[in-house]
Amino acid sequence: MSDNSVVVTKKKKKFKIFPLVxxxxxxxxxxxxxxxxxxxxxxxxxxxxxxxxxxxxxxxxxxxYRAIVTRVALYRPFGISCIVTIAGTFLGLLLVTLGGYVLIQWEMPGRNFFAYMLLFTMIFDGGMIPKYLVMKQLHLLNTLWSVILPLSINVYNLVLMRNFFEGIPEALFEAAKIDGCSPMGIFFKIVLPLSKAALASIGLMFAVQFWNDYTNFKIYINKDKLFNFQIKLRNMVMDSDIPNDDAVDPNTISSASVIVAILPFAIIYPFCQKYFVQGVNIGAVKE
Incomplete structure (x- = not known):
């Protein structure tokens, strides 16, 4: 064997128990x-x-499914659920994006104070009765605003959006300021276009929250014509008020109602999945 020969040694792969477990x-x-x-x-x-x-x-x-789909009394509640979900998601995204953008303005006086006040509300909550009294004093009971506003103001989502905005390179903001772009111009032309993943993931969380809302409708609304799909469907199933022309088991109708309630987002989620996977890492990496 010559001196220039190379001895190749095979390293045995170590078996790792963690990936298996x-x-x-x-x-x-x-x-x-x-x-x-x-x-x-x-x-x-x-x-x-x-x-x-x-x-x-x-x-x-x-x-x-036929018993549920052919039930005309469910059409209006389904429309109300769609309206509340669309309007609430839009309003929620508007509030968290504007709020998150304000909180990354480092030169703004009192920025830390407002940030701590928002975080304070995540720890201490006013409670159900004070919220009900506020809605009553604002004359919002038995209106859709009473179920849209409480869920739209979500501090957790606002903090997530702020963390995502903080990950945008500062050089982009400085370049836009040099070019004469206003703060709101920077928000609409730079921040929002770069935040598609965050908007999609947080928007999906808002939409699921509004679509599945049961508690706020139960507390703030007592008019039957303003009930959403979940409330109306639950009441009909519990009261056996759904026609059963096919003589199927009541448990079959109950199971079908569960699938119908989750079906819209089961269809929507695959289209938002690529953005949602990116959005779950919001603010996780800082450079």
């Missing part, structure tokens, strides 16, 4: 989440639904 844990968590959902889906298609677990329906039927 980590994978098993996530498999168990996924099963714990998916199995109940799968049971509800199967029960919604089974005319003889039971409390036991089944992989496939024993007697397939569309009766549960």
């Amino acid at each position: 980590n994978g098993l844990i996530f498999i168990l968590i996924s099963l714990a989440i998916m199995l109940p959902i799968w049971k509800v889906i199967i029960d919604s298609f089974d005319a003889r639904s039971a409390y036991g677990f089944k992989w496939v329906p024993t007697m397939f039927t569309w009766g549960g």
